[in-house]
Amino acid sequence: MELLRQQFPANDFALLALVLLAPLIGAIINGVFGRRLGKEAVRTMALSVMAVAFGLSVVTFLNVATMHPAEGESVRLYWKAWEWFSLTPKYQSFAVDVAFSVDALSATMMLIVTGIGFLIHLYSTSYMEDDPGYYRFFAYLNLFIFSMLTLILGDNMVVLFVGWEGVGLCSYLLIGFWFGDEKKASAGKKAFITNRIGDFGLLVAMAILLYHAGGDLGWGALEDRAASLTKEITMWPPNESFLRAVPFGDALRPDAPIRVSVATLACFFLFLGCMGKSAQIPLYVWLPDAMAGPTPVSALIHAATMVTAGVYLVARTSFLFVLSPAAMALVAATGALTALLAASIAFAQTDLKKVLAYSTVSQLGFMFVGVGVGAFGPGFFHVITHAFFKGCLFLCAGSVIHSMHARIHSEEGSQDMRNMGGLRKYMPITHATFLISCLAIAGMPGLSGFWSKDELMYKAYTLQIIPANASLWVPPEWFGKAIYVMCAVAALGTAFYMFRAYFLTFWGDFKGWNIVRGWKDPHAGHHDEHHDDEPLDGPVPHESPLPMTVPLMILAFFALVGGFVYAEPLHIAPLGHFWEPVFASAQPHIKNLDPEHALMLPLLVTGGLIFAAGAGGAYFVYVVQKGAPAASFVKAAPGLHRFVLNKWKVDEFYEVTVLGLVDAMGDTAAQFDKWVIDGILAKLTSTLVTVFGTLLRTLQTGRVQVYAAGMVIGTAAVGWFLFTPHAEANADFDAMRATGELNLTAAPGHGYAYHWAVGEDAEGPDKDEDFTKNANLQLNFRQCETKTVHLSVRNVFGRQTRESFTYCRETRQGCCKAEGEMAPAPQAGEVPSLPQMKPQAPSRPGTNPGGSPKGGH
């Protein structure tokens, strides 16, 4: 450890380069050469880079954990790869480095990502065994790990955003992994597009923070300058001239300007990003569809790691969120609502993966409740326990689906819980690990889910955000309690529907096919379309191979005992103390209403009772009564059941509103394009070009004599220009405005002689001797004085011309207007006194610019 610290000091911790590069190299090699390398090599490559990344993550974690910083400072290992770009706009410069850092929070998260990532890579080597896209799968998976590590380790918001987009891309690629299937490809698109809405929010938040926080998006800099973000800015009206410009502007004018603190605004947009990535209302719709991807992907990306990026972001910017009780309340309320809604949908689903997907959405809601009420530690701890038990649950589901594929090849059929049942006899390891994870997610006291979920629910009940200044909106007293009640209901639902899934899958009788011992596939090697009406014969369902069950056992182990690293009620919370410095600057803004922990025990007991009620209820309904109450409920309220089964018709609602709106806009644009762009603009342009083309074409006769005529005319015109004199003068008006001294210089020409006359009615030169070679004239102006100058020029042919100029030194706005004939006054706000120069009409006959000879030959 000492040697490590010498090699990699905290301010230049280049070990992160290896952690990041390992999966990237794996992705590149597998992606580019994977097809030729063969499965064995791809597997070795993918697993070894993950092992390297995990090993180095452990080293990094231990390094962070064993550092003892000075009082009041937090551990942060920093590594700057290179300076990315720097901009120097008008007011402040802005530099972005490709820099990475590790503190307690990101060290833990990186351990989870690489650890669970490794297990799921291992699992996939077996699960994806027969897939033709084997190498592609592992290339994407490695790329995902790289992007996720970039997201976690990025030292500033821009690098985080790169990772944020990267995981979105990998998610898209992996959801649509089997892109031959239209439905799966469009599920990928849906995920990507929904995420883009959130990403927009994140970009806006970055812009706001960049503007108001002094041009630095590094975490440290933002934390230092957070206090300045409590200032308020006016949201509406934009400005007076806007109200004047729009019709009915007065109606839009509020009684008092609507003002919002910068922190609230920035946090709102940050949270919009989190809504997209972490599947919260209203952007959660992509996550259930994301189950179209291979099951290990669902486990890794859409349960354990990527979808928790939003929670990570809120925890990472906790110092910002606590400045705005309104934003915190929004986070908590959205989380609680999502937890409830998703739990309710999960009741009716029959697809095992769909149940788990809605359960994930619901658990993400819990996490946001945690970070939204100020319980950043427990909230983020729920991310970690959830990664264990939900990762395990998904992998169990994959294991079950894997064995169902022995006889049922359609996707719907193999994932449908109505085809399962009784599997605990045939798949003991899968059953045991599923049960443990199920108990954990349902919150059985002692298991990991209990410690994280019930802790954060307790905190929701007792914590309150202290507003940074008195003018901020704060949620009412009962807000925390309402959040708690919603969470409790959602938790009850969770226990019930998770055990419903468990009992349907593993208890009762097997319903997939008639089990025939020693059955051999008569159509071995060819996937026939089986007929639904005929009962199938099939083999005994089998347990999955070792590479699949080992990750299950490891994850289940952590789901079982992982909670004891943050068991606040038992006063064993090493992880909590480890994280404390990360949330230290947020802590002063959080008030604990229950400092004596008097409510802790009652609420924990309630949590235990909720678990017992939910699980017991499911046992009663699905084991004792064999599902009869559920069936009769469906019969009693078929409409409600269908409504819930169809996911509250949210997708249809979005279809009509959002997609309809976009479609309508598209149609309008198409009509506009058809009639205005194509019909008017394009036609007009082409007509114009045709007309000019026709005109010019007549000149192109192809006869050499016509061209020669053109040459003669042109030469004659140039000759005439040289033959006539031109009276023009240049002047420096800036100097004139400042000093009143105006230097006029007449334009030079061949054999030019000049004559200057000052004064409105000054006479011109009478004879040739009046002309001199002096091209310059100096004039002095008093303030607001106007003078007229006449310039006569005679050229070598003896031809003359005369031009008059009037100048005014406008030192005050409008003081030259008295002349009446002055050029328009300068616009308001412009620098005053642009002197006006205006050639006047010739005042005497015979001095027109054409220059009739006067005293010539």
Added chain:
Amino acid sequence: MSVPINYFLVLAAALFATGAVGFLLRRNLLVLLMSIELMLNAVNLTLVAFNRIHGTDHGGQILAFFIIAIAAAEAAVGLAIVLAFFRLRQTVRSDEANTLKN
């Protein structure tokens, strides 16, 4: 008493104008070549006339010789083109030379 320069210049201008108008208006290629010769000689006349004023400098006369040489080359090339054109079209009318147009 030598001839004033204006006389030379007026004569040269008249020659040049004749050549230019002839070049623009006539349709016979041989006449066109002759018009070009007229213009070139008008310029030559101007050059030597001005050279008379600057007695010590012979630049104008040297330039005139150049122009005579170039005019000879031009006549050779021009006549060759006219000959080739006549073989192609059986005419020496310049408005028949419209291959470029269509």
